[in-house]
Structure formats: structure tokens, C-alpha cells
Amino acid sequence: MANILIVDDDPDILELIRFYLLREGFKISKACHGIEALEAVGQTKIDLAIIDVMMPKMDGWQLCSRLKADYPEMPILMVTAKGETNHKLKGFNLGADDYLVKPFDPLELAARVKLLLKRYKIHTAMKLQIGKVLLDKHRYEAVIDDVPISLPLREFDLLFKLASYPGQIFTRNDLIEQVWGADFFGDDRTVDVHIKRIRDRFAELNGSFAIETKRGLGYKLVVHE
Structure with a gap:
């Protein structure tokens, strides 16, 4: 999944x-200014950057220029409160790929992110293989030996999230926010209920993958080779 x-x-x-892009299934890294952003890029693989123009320490223009010099294949979407033509031209001349003016529609921003990733041919996984199970997000199905199995939406999204980052521990709050959404007001124990249902559903494939409970921490998915 794209970061x-x-x-x-x-x-x-x-x-x-962050909230809207998490809902679209993206992994998120954050920075509050250009210097922090460069540190983030140096520590993890970034597939696309969304950059505000007016920031302390290093503004968006400087950051865009640095990123395009060091990572020319990284798409950049500039976001700013200034909508004048000369600001847009400056961003494009520095290598920005797209430009959005505040206030903006978060759904439009998410759509532009997807288009940029598609333009740069950056993979956004819609299918995942975990052992004998193929998860197909286009159809919200699990396929086992060419036999499709339909899953309830939340169960599929929960399994797909865990399978996207095998070995990574997710707390209940992480999973609530990323699968149910930050506006969910139910009991976080609903995660436990859905995990149990997934385990029961795939019990006969316990040699393929497992969702492990890490006491006091959360859950992680382990794929068995």
C-alpha cells in the first residue's frame, strides 16, 4: 500500500x-515542516508527498525543490491558501505535479492522490496473497483454490488491513480508526468479535496464516510459509 x-x-x-487518506487505505507519514519531512523521507519509503507552501524552517517551495532533486520519481501535490496564478506556476516550475487551493474538498484531494499514483504507476495493492488465500478488494472476496468466498465488509477490511502489513502489531484503537473510522462511537471490543469471526471462518486454513493476539498491545497477522 502506498505511503x-x-x-x-x-x-x-x-x-x-490524514483522516480521509486513512479511509482510502493509504499508509500515512506526517511532518510539520520541511526539515522534518526530509528526515521522514530518509527513514522510510515515501510514495507521494502532499506539501503545504507556507511553513516555518523550510517552506514548501524549498522542500519541493529538494525532493524533486533527490527523488525525481516522487509525485508531489502542493496545497496552499494562495490561489494566484504565479504561485501555481512557481510550484510547477519547481517540479510539483498538482496544486490544490485551501479550502479544499478532502474527497477531491484523495481523488487527486490516486490519479497521481496511477500516473506514476505506483502500486496501490487491491489484491493480496496470504498463504492459500487471495484477498480481492475489487470484489471484497477471499479466493481459496479458485473458489470465491464473500466476506462481510468489516471483516474483509479488517483482514485486508492486517494482511497489508504482516508482522505489524495494530492496537484496537488503530484498527477502529482505520477500518471503522474515527467517528465510530461503539465499544472497541467489536474488534475482538470480528477477529474471532475471521479466525473461525478460516480455521481450516490455520497452516496458511494466523492472527495473533499480543496481550496488552493488539493484533498482528503472521503468514506461514
Whole structure:
């Protein structure tokens, strides 16, 4: 799954973008200024950067220029409150691939991110293989030996999330936020119920993968070779 870096010194904008992109299934990295963004890029693989223009320490223009010099294949979406033509031209001349003016529709931003990833041919996984099970997000099906099995939406999304990052521990809160959404007001024990259903559903394939409970931490999926 593509990892999106969001760079903005406004925590509200940062959280708004993060919330909507998490709902689309992206992995998120965050930075509040250009220097922090460069540190993030140096520590993990970033597939696309969303950059605010007006920031302390290193503004968006400088960051865009640095990123395009060091990572020319990384798509960049500039976000700013200034909509004048000369600002857009400056961004494009520095290598920005797209430009969005605040206030913006978060759904439009998510759509532009997907288009940029598609333009750069960056893989956004819609199918995952975990042992004998193929998860197909286009159809929301699990396929075992060419036999499709339909799953309830939440069970599929929960399994797909865990399978996207095998070996990574997710807390209940992580899974609630990324699968049910930050506006979910139910009991976080609903995660336990759905995990049990998934385990029961795939019990006969216990040699293929397992969802392990890490006491006091959360859950992780392990694929058995």
C-alpha cells in the first residue's frame, strides 16, 4: 500500500488529510515542516508527498525543490491558501505535479492522490496473497483454490488491513480508526468479535496464516510459509 507523506504546520489540516487518506487505505507519514519531512523521507519509503507552501524552517517551495532533486520519481501535490496564478506556476516550475487551493474538498484531494499514483504507476495493492488465500478488494472476496468466498465488509477490511502489513502489531484503537473510522462511537471490543469471526471462518486454513493476539498491545497477522 502506498505511503503518503503529509507536510503541514497546521495540525487541523494535517489531521483532516490524514483522516480521509486513512479511509482510502493509504499508509500515512506526517511532518510539520520541511526539515522534518526530509528526515521522514530518509527513514522510510515515501510514495507521494502532499506539501503545504507556507511553513516555518523550510517552506514548501524549498522542500519541493529538494525532493524533486533527490527523488525525481516522487509525485508531489502542493496545497496552499494562495490561489494566484504565479504561485501555481512557481510550484510547477519547481517540479510539483498538482496544486490544490485551501479550502479544499478532502474527497477531491484523495481523488487527486490516486490519479497521481496511477500516473506514476505506483502500486496501490487491491489484491493480496496470504498463504492459500487471495484477498480481492475489487470484489471484497477471499479466493481459496479458485473458489470465491464473500466476506462481510468489516471483516474483509479488517483482514485486508492486517494482511497489508504482516508482522505489524495494530492496537484496537488503530484498527477502529482505520477500518471503522474515527467517528465510530461503539465499544472497541467489536474488534475482538470480528477477529474471532475471521479466525473461525478460516480455521481450516490455520497452516496458511494466523492472527495473533499480543496481550496488552493488539493484533498482528503472521503468514506461514
